[in-house]
Amino acid sequence: MKKLLLLFALLASATASQAQQDSLMLRKLYDEALVNGQCYENLRYLCKKIGPRLSGSVGAQKSVEWSKKLMDTYGFDKVYLQECMVPHWVRGAKEEAYIIDGKTRIKVPIAALGMSVGTPAAGITANIVEVKSLKELDQLGESVIKGKIVFFNGPFDQRFIETGAGYGAAGVQRFAGPSAAAKYGAVGAIVRSISSALDDFPHTGGTVYAEGGVKIPAAAISTMAANKLSNMLRLRKLPLIKFYFKQSCQTLPDVKSYNVIGEITGSENPNKFITVGGHLDSWDLAEGAHDDGTGVMQSVEVLRIFKAVGYKPKNSVRAVFFMNEENGHKGGLKYAEVAAQNNEDHIAAIETDEGGFTPRGFSFQGIPATQLKAINEKYKSLFEPYEADHLIAGGGGTDIGPLKDTRPAIVLIGFRPDSQRYFDLHHSSNDVFENVNKRELELGAAAIASLVYLIDQHGL
Known part of the structure; x- marks a missing residue:
């Protein structure tokens, strides 16, 4: 018994010595x-x-x-x-974008998503449909989406203390949204920046096109501009609001x-x-x-x-x-x-x-x-x-x-x-x-x- 206690004492002493050395x-x-x-x-x-x-x-x-x-x-x-x-x-020339409300053009900041295709040289102008998730996109389907620009406006969830979780939850609309919208005949995609901040700086990031699917131009829009666009869509009837954007990106x-x-x-x-x-x-x-x-x-x-x-x-x-x-x-x-x-x-x-x-x-x-x-x-x-x-x-x-x-x-x-x-x-x-x-x-x-x-x- 004494030998066992001595062994425990030696082990404890060695452990304490090692801990001190590590410290x-x-x-x-x-x-x-x-x-x-x-x-x-x-x-x-x-x-x-x-x-x-x-x-x-x-x-x-x-x-x-x-x-x-x-x-x-x-x-x-x-x-x-x-x-x-x-x-x-490569991104190419700086992107251009406007909300078109009748004869009024409101310039908004966008940034092409990484790996996106470019627009035609003259840009794209189309009615815009707002969705907050891929599920909502699926519910609307081709009858609503075809020929339009899809505006993914799912917000960054501020409730997460670890903000990476908020980024991950919102990120699917950037990674997969443009390709999902293309399935229903969309001509372009505008994605709310995945950011915890409310500002006028668009946040880029990669998008991933489905293999063999149609590739449509996709860009991030700043969070402040996303709110402006959403409010305008809410207050006016859909045919009155159009969106224009132009980007020159390409993959070499x-x-x-x-x-x-x-x-x-x-x-x-x-x-x-x-x-x-x-x-x-x-x-x-x-x-x-x-x-x-x-x-x-x-x-x-x-x-x-x-x-x-x-x-x-x-x-x-x-x-x-x-x-x-x-x-x-x-x-x-x-x-x-x-x-x-x-x-x-x-x-x-x-x-x-x-x-x-x-x-x-x-x-x-x-x-x-x-x-x-x-x-x-x-x-x-x-x-x-x-x-x-x-x-x-x-x-x-x-x-x-x-x-x-x-x-x-x-x-x-x-x-x-x-x-x-x-x-x-x-x-x-x-x-x-x-x-x-x-x-x-x-x-x-x-x-x-x-x-x-x-x-x-x-x-x-």
Whole structure:
């Protein structure tokens, strides 16, 4: 009995000692990020010197070249480009749109949806039908829809505390709405911007046409203009209100691009990997600061921090700048394909693609409740001093998702910053460097570095 008690005492002492060691390391990681952090200035360069980075564009190629040079300057063990073919969609001339009320033309701001087709050169003018959901579209059917422009005006549901849920609920009308409207003979689609803000900045984003279906032009309209249009339709009889829009977008042949990858090779398990990444591409309306400049800069900062504090991970740690998340996620697919070809053992992958706001914690995708409980028991108290201790079930991310198809055992993790402001800026011309807070960005980098360290030391 005495031997058993002694064993328990030794185990408890060892556990306490390890917890103290982990706590001290997390403090060191945070200190480095907050005092000597470089992700904010790196982001400034990416946004102000390079700017928009839509896949296939000159900006995207410049960002690839600069990102590789940046990783080279940090002296990582490996820095390389991973080739992938990506879509090349171009917006063309600035869009035009008007609400036509008799002889009155009211100009409204729109932005073509990514991967949309253009209108005829003279634009499209037609009566407009408002719906709040795909179900309502189906109820109206061809007799009402044919020959008209469908106005999808389903609002962003403000009741969700985690605003990503509101985005997901409203997002179906942008992803699938134009193709669904085309089935009933619509000649165009106008979609309310998926935004929590009421403003006059249209928010773009991708739409997906059904294979083999008719492709009709589709654009996002600002939330204020959507309200104006809805009110006019409500107060007047339908034939009196028409809508005109013109856009010159087109899809060109796919082009060659690259994921950018930096690695610190594991001291004990060089063939086991922990990946942290975001996407380097952005929409073309702004600088892609929060979506996802903050994510890629936080990812490379994790590796920089490790080198700065002298931490040598047991497992190989990679920072991956994925290309083409916004309109095809070809970079994520290619990364998973190569990982499978090389038979790489990925322990975990972390994606940061929800903005550079104050860190709240992490979400863990598709793991048993017992495993999530164990993760909380191990790590929650370590993150509590930094207010990043929400370790919850949830999604991992678009770019790391394909890894699960070839490595079912991998744990996919999403970095979860405060979400309240993200969809005010997301996919709009407001997504600029000036709307990123330096300290929030650095706190996020430190939180991600801390989780990578803990996984490297103790697993999941």
